[in-house]
Amino acid sequence: MSDRTPARPSPTLTHWEQRTEVPLFAASLLFLLGYAVRVLGPHDADPWHDISLALVAATWLLFVVDYAVRIRLSGLGHRFVRTHWLDTLVLLLPLLRPLRLVKVYSAIQQRRDEPRLSLYARVMSYAGLTALLLGFSAALAVYHQEHDAPGASIRTFGDAVWWACATLTTVGYGDAVPVTPWGRVVAAFLMACGLALLGAVTGSFSSWLIQVFRREDEKRPPASG
Incomplete structure (x- = not known):
């Protein structure tokens, strides 16, 4: 068998992704909400401005932690950045997390017998x-x-x-x-x-x-x- 055959995903990583996709999608909606308040809110609305900034920072930090855990569980090291380019792109630009909707649905669907x-x-x-x-x-x-x-x-x-x-x-x-x-x-x-x-x-x-x-x-x- 060729050495270039792609390795199968780690069961631990697969389990982690199934458990975290939906919560992370919810966090991405909170990120979007915080960013919207930050952009659309009046600049003199100090409490809401600070809350929105804290919300954006906290959710992005959650994405960073999830990304680090995925790298660790995958066992790929720096190759994870290349083989999971969508995860990397979404980490750098969290507003693109809607592109992961298919993975979110897959994570939900694996808990059911057949698609609805x-x-x-x-x-x-x-x-x-x-x-x-x-x-x-x-x-x-x-x-x-x-x-x-x-x-x-x-x-x-x-x-x-x-x-x-x-x-x-x-x-x-x-x-x-x-x-x-x-x-x-x-x-x-x-x-x-x-x-x-x-x-x-x-x-x-x-x-x-x-x-x-x-x-x-x-x-x-x-x-x-």
Whole structure:
């Protein structure tokens, strides 16, 4: 057998991931809440500003601890960073944790005998919820970068939400566009995610329609000669 055959995941690591995915997803929602209060709240709201900062710091520290435990349990050392690139990316950019929705669902599903939703319904549910969370996160990030920038067309959070909707759906009206470097980085990433999510939804919906039509054809009686 080749030495390059990928090692099987550690049972201890698998158990840890099954137990922590849902709590960590809840923590990611708290992180998003804290970041939203930090970005959207008035600067003179001292108690809420400090609470939101503490919430963001505490949840991110929880992500760091989880990442360190995963490295330790995997036995891969520094190779974990490369082989688990999504975990690494999410640690550096916690607003991207919605991308782990599939793993969250898998962790929940392994506690049940069979899926409650069909494959097509699951794909469309993943894509819809991921688009909602990513769009909200991107709107917050772009508003944070853009609203005070010279010559910006995204001045309010409403502008940012409108921009996120147009970008995710690949419409791109062009009436609201980021002008800062980091705003454009967020925009490029959201464009790529929008294309992937739109492709997943349309592909699954088309496959479901084909399956429905095939079943209808099979139920029809054969045409008489």
